[in-house]
Amino acid sequence: MERAILEAAVALLEEGIPLSALSIERIARTAGVGKATIYRRWPGKEALFLDLLREFEPPDPELPGTSARDDLWTLLESVRRRGLAQRSSVILHNVIVEMKSHPTLWEEYHRTVVAPRREATLAVVRRGIADGEFRADLEPELINDLLVGPMLMHTVHRPGAPLPDDLAERILAAALQGVGPRPQPDPRPEATPHPAG
Amino acid sequence: MERAILEAAVALLEEGIPLSALSIERIARTAGVGKATIYRRWPGKEALFLDLLREFEPPDPELPGTSARDDLWTLLESVRRRGLAQRSSVILHNVIVEMKSHPTLWEEYHRTVVAPRREATLAVVRRGIADGEFRADLEPELINDLLVGPMLMHTVHRPGAPLPDDLAERILAAALQGVGPRPQPDPRPEATPHPAG
Amino acid sequence: MERAILEAAVALLEEGIPLSALSIERIARTAGVGKATIYRRWPGKEALFLDLLREFEPPDPELPGTSARDDLWTLLESVRRRGLAQRSSVILHNVIVEMKSHPTLWEEYHRTVVAPRREATLAVVRRGIADGEFRADLEPELINDLLVGPMLMHTVHRPGAPLPDDLAERILAAALQGVGPRPQPDPRPEATPHPAG
Amino acid sequence: MERAILEAAVALLEEGIPLSALSIERIARTAGVGKATIYRRWPGKEALFLDLLREFEPPDPELPGTSARDDLWTLLESVRRRGLAQRSSVILHNVIVEMKSHPTLWEEYHRTVVAPRREATLAVVRRGIADGEFRADLEPELINDLLVGPMLMHTVHRPGAPLPDDLAERILAAALQGVGPRPQPDPRPEATPHPAG
DNA sequence: ACTTAACCGAGACGGTACGTCATGTCTTCCA
DNA sequence: TGGAAGACATGACGTACCGTCTCGGTTAAGT
Numbered sequence: 001m002e003r004a005i006l007e008a009a010v011a012l013l014e015e016g017i018p019l020s021a022l023s024i025e026r027i028a029r030t031a032g033v034g035k036a037t038i039y040r041r042w043p044g045k046e047a048l049f050l051d052l053l054r055e056f057e058p059p060d061p062e063l064p065g066t067s068a069r070d071d072l073w074t075l076l077e078s079v080r081r082r083g084l085a086q087r088s089s090v091i092l093h094n095v096i097v098e099m100k101s102h103p104t105l106w107e108e109y110h111r112t113v114v115a116p117r118r119e120a121t122l123a124v125v126r127r128g129i130a131d132g133e134f135r136a137d138l139e140p141e142l143i144n145d146l147l148v149g150p151m152l153m154h155t156v157h158r159p160g161a162p163l164p165d166d167l168a169e170r171i172l173a174a175a176l177q178g179v180g181p182r183p184q185p186d187p188r189p190e191a192t193p194h195p196a197g
Numbered sequence: 198m199e200r201a202i203l204e205a206a207v208a209l210l211e212e213g214i215p216l217s218a219l220s221i222e223r224i225a226r227t228a229g230v231g232k233a234t235i236y237r238r239w240p241g242k243e244a245l246f247l248d249l250l251r252e253f254e255p256p257d258p259e260l261p262g263t264s265a266r267d268d269l270w271t272l273l274e275s276v277r278r279r280g281l282a283q284r285s286s287v288i289l290h291n292v293i294v295e296m297k298s299h300p301t302l303w304e305e306y307h308r309t310v311v312a313p314r315r316e317a318t319l320a321v322v323r324r325g326i327a328d329g330e331f332r333a334d335l336e337p338e339l340i341n342d343l344l345v346g347p348m349l350m351h352t353v354h355r356p357g358a359p360l361p362d363d364l365a366e367r368i369l370a371a372a373l374q375g376v377g378p379r380p381q382p383d384p385r386p387e388a389t390p391h392p393a394g
Numbered sequence: 395m396e397r398a399i400l401e402a403a404v405a406l407l408e409e410g411i412p413l414s415a416l417s418i419e420r421i422a423r424t425a426g427v428g429k430a431t432i433y434r435r436w437p438g439k440e441a442l443f444l445d446l447l448r449e450f451e452p453p454d455p456e457l458p459g460t461s462a463r464d465d466l467w468t469l470l471e472s473v474r475r476r477g478l479a480q481r482s483s484v485i486l487h488n489v490i491v492e493m494k495s496h497p498t499l500w501e502e503y504h505r506t507v508v509a510p511r512r513e514a515t516l517a518v519v520r521r522g523i524a525d526g527e528f529r530a531d532l533e534p535e536l537i538n539d540l541l542v543g544p545m546l547m548h549t550v551h552r553p554g555a556p557l558p559d560d561l562a563e564r565i566l567a568a569a570l571q572g573v574g575p576r577p578q579p580d581p582r583p584e585a586t587p588h589p590a591g
Numbered sequence: 592m593e594r595a596i597l598e599a600a601v602a603l604l605e606e607g608i609p610l611s612a613l614s615i616e617r618i619a620r621t622a623g624v625g626k627a628t629i630y631r632r633w634p635g636k637e638a639l640f641l642d643l644l645r646e647f648e649p650p651d652p653e654l655p656g657t658s659a660r661d662d663l664w665t666l667l668e669s670v671r672r673r674g675l676a677q678r679s680s681v682i683l684h685n686v687i688v689e690m691k692s693h694p695t696l697w698e699e700y701h702r703t704v705v706a707p708r709r710e711a712t713l714a715v716v717r718r719g720i721a722d723g724e725f726r727a728d729l730e731p732e733l734i735n736d737l738l739v740g741p742m743l744m745h746t747v748h749r750p751g752a753p754l755p756d757d758l759a760e761r762i763l764a765a766a767l768q769g770v771g772p773r774p775q776p777d778p779r780p781e782a783t784p785h786p787a788g
Numbered sequence: 789a790c791t792t793a794a795c796c797g798a799g800a801c802g803g804t805a806c807g808t809c810a811t812g813t814c815t816t817c818c819a
Numbered sequence: 820t821g822g823a824a825g826a827c828a829t830g831a832c833g834t835a836c837c838g839t840c841t842c843g844g845t846t847a848a849g850t
Contacts, residue, residue, distance in 0.1 A: 020298055023809080023810055024811080028823095032823085034823040035811095035824085036812095036825095037822060040822090044811090045811095094297075094298055097294050100291070101217055101291055110354075115354075132378055133378065135371075135377065135379055145347035146346075146347050146371055147376075149342070149345075149349060150342035150346040150347075152346060152353075153342035153345060153349070156311075157307075157311075157312075170339060171342075175343060175372070175375065175376055176376060178332075178375025178377075179331050179332055179372055179373060180330070180331065180374060180375075181329055181330065220830085220831050221832080222831060223831090225802090231800095231801065231802040232834095233801080233802085233833095233834085237801095241833090395827090412692070417805055418807085419804080420805090422828095427827085427828075428829060428830090429829090429830095430827080431826075491691045494685070495609070495611055495689060504748075528770050528772070529770055529771070529773060532765055536741070540740075540741050540766060541770075543737075543739075543743060544733070546740060546743060547739060550743075551701075551705075564733060569769065569770050570770060570771035571771055572768045572769025572771075573737055573766050573767060574724070574726070574767035575724065576726055614835075614837085617836090623797080624796085624797070625798055625799080626797095626837095626838080627795095627796085628797080630839085791849085791850075793849095794848095795847100796845075797843095798841105798844105800839105800840080800841080801841090802837105802840105803837080803838095805835090805836090806834080806835080807834100809830105809832075810832100811829080811831100812828100812829095813826105813828090814826080814827070814828105815826080815827090816825090817822105818821105818823085819820100819822090
């Protein structure tokens with residue numbers, strides 16, 4: 001039942017019906033279900049959307065564990081790819097946007113979906129600090145934001161456009177080495193940042 | 198007249214009325230104005246919101262021009278402070294969110310407000326590259342995102358919370374030097390990069 | 395429900411609200427009912443008025459059957475009395491007037507209410523012709539109009555004024571004998587035909 | 592100016608626009624005139640309609656004066672013909688209907704147009720009584736209504752249909768001689784209508 | 789000829805009503 | 820018992836008119 005209703009909602013979205021036209025009445029009609037049946041399960045449209053989001057949430061990526069850098073690359077890549085997922089992309093962006101106007105629901109979404117993901121990245125960063133891959137004099141949160149933030153900037157400024165393949169790699173490299181002037185006196189080829197490889 | 202209407206909308210928002218309850222009828226009633234008067238000026242609720250956003254747009258900060266670093270610090274600080282603006286903060290965040298569901302309007306907001314701001318930062322970054330303050334082997338956009346992105350991460354994850362005073366400074370420092378392990382063998386003190394001032 | 399709405403409409407009319415101020419919004423408000431509830435039952439204001447008219451339609455009078463003349467007197471009297479009906483009178487006149495601007499509805503009212511009434515009178519007239527009470531060389535319709543028409547003239551020219559008690563009797567008498575000069579040579583009194591009763 | 596406005600109203604009516612869609616705004620637009628210009632001349636839509644009616648009022652017919660009967664025939668014929676007037680007919684009927692909901696205006700129309708016409712017929716009837724053409728024992732009003740009423744019945748029951756050519760003649764004849772059984776030369780007291788049963 | 793008033797079109801204004809739609813609650817009736 | 824069906828009160832939607840009101844821009848007369 002629950003499924004039938006969510007499927008109906010998705011079906012409508014995929015038909016091109018804009019999110020703002022997704023009334024409960026319409027979903028009920030499409031699902032061949034009484035309105036009351038929907039209200040019995042969700043307190044409102046937005047709560048239904050939340051479940052709809054969870055429906056599409058891709059699984060967390062499996063981390064290689066070879067190094068903090070590699071793990072972070074994997075995580076950033078999963079962020080990038082999520083932005084490309086066929087059905088989701090634009091649709092889900094709008095769902096999220098809509099849901100943001102319901103603080104309670106957004107809070108729950110953040111708590112159960114966004115925050116855990118952030119926590120996972122943070123854990124990797126902390127491990128990287130412990131292993132000497134990251135500077136120990138910086139807060140893990142700062143390092144995390146320095147890596148993930150640039151990723152989001154792309155989607156803000158180029159909505160709809162696919163993120164470049166090497167974006168994760170380039171962000172990681174730049175963030176690790178810094179964007180300040182290269183220490184020229186150093187003659188070393190510097191290839192990978194950690195010299196004693 | 199236009200002002201009176203926008204003021205009425207803001208007044209309602211400040212009374213705690215949620216954005217979703219901001220019907221045109223209500224705004225008109227509050228402003229003591231006929232509905233037609235609103236429709237004569239804006240094609241719909243969201244277009245009105247766009248003007249409401251512009252209303253609160255703070256002026257662009259004046260750049261010191263002493264160095265790219267100082268200019269960027271000023272720009273990041275203005276981003277931070279904008280998040281604290283008394284009336285706006287949470288309210289405007291919601292307005293933006295709402296408006297995102299109207300692609301046309303959002304596109305215009307981006308074009309006339311967001312993009313120019315980004316362009317200003319990018320110009321500073323380019324100058325910094327030319328002056329040798331930033332690595333020349335990186336795209337200006339990447340450097341820009343590396344600095345601005347982390348700023349936004351804060352507001353995403355801690356909505357409503359004020360951004361720490363030294364956030365801009367810490368982001369700049371970390372981004373310039375990189376978050377990879379410090380090149381310890383180097384004995385030079387390399388003086389912590391002086392902040393703006 | 396239907397009743398409650400019609401009652402509300404009548405209540406407003408009786409309060410002296412002019413028909414032109416009888417908006418559906420107002421009726422709904424007075425009846426404590428949503429607008430949709432009204433639109434679910436009637437396609438518009440005028441259709442509602444039609445039901446309002448039917449509400450007040452008095453029952454057809456019972457005919458004595460003693461003679462065509464007596465039956466017609468009864469029918470004319472019922473026309474006269476209908477003009478005096480307490481609540482209706484002026485109000486209903488206006489309702490009818492209003493409804494006339496909706497050809498379809500007026501057609502229906504005529505078909506279901508007016509025409510049957512006319513047919514009933516015509517039937518009596520035809521019987522009267524067959525029985526020799528009326529001239530056989532005249533069309534029944536002409537005779538009918540000659541009797542009913544004068545009745546209506548009164549209401550046209552003296553709106554609101556009550557019709558005189560003996561109007562039906564006087565019309566009948568005059569129509570039967572004709573308004574031309576009396577055939578003087580005839581000395582017979584020919585006793586004005588005693589009315590019903 | 593006044594004319595231009597009335598013409599515009601008529602033009603719209605003749606285009607088939609229903610009376611209910613004849614807003615002042617529309618008339619003003621069609622006439623190429625400001626709304627205020629209309630309001631300066633008429634207090635409202637219905638008052639304008641009144642002038643519109645007067646516009647179409649045909650001239651009173653010229654009476655032959657040969658006899659009351661002939662004069663009345665002429666008057667009845669003019670009533671009949673008025674119902675056929677090309678532009679007016681249905682349109683004007685609706686205008687009248689509409690105007691009836693404004694008691695004041697209707698009263699004025701009645702006083703200045705309808706009543707004088709009735710008075711003219713009544714005068715002829717009175718003359719007919721004096722000349723012995725009509726029974727002297729009947730009120731002139733009754734005789735008048737007996738002649739004019741049947742005329743109106745036709746338009747009530749067959750709206751739009753043209754009135755038959757000989758209608759006036761037939762009404763006059765029937766009314767003068769009466770619709771009761773003809774006083775056959777038969778000397779018998781006429782007891783049962785069909786003698787040779 | 790120059791001013792000044794009247795009048796014009798245009799259309800904005802605060803309102804009210806239109807008829808439609810969606811909300812969330814509530815029966816009703818069927819399986 | 821629980822679900823579909825949908826009626827219900829509420830209220831926003833965007834449009835159209837209402838009747839009043841400024842606006843400038845002609846005209847016209849009066850000086």
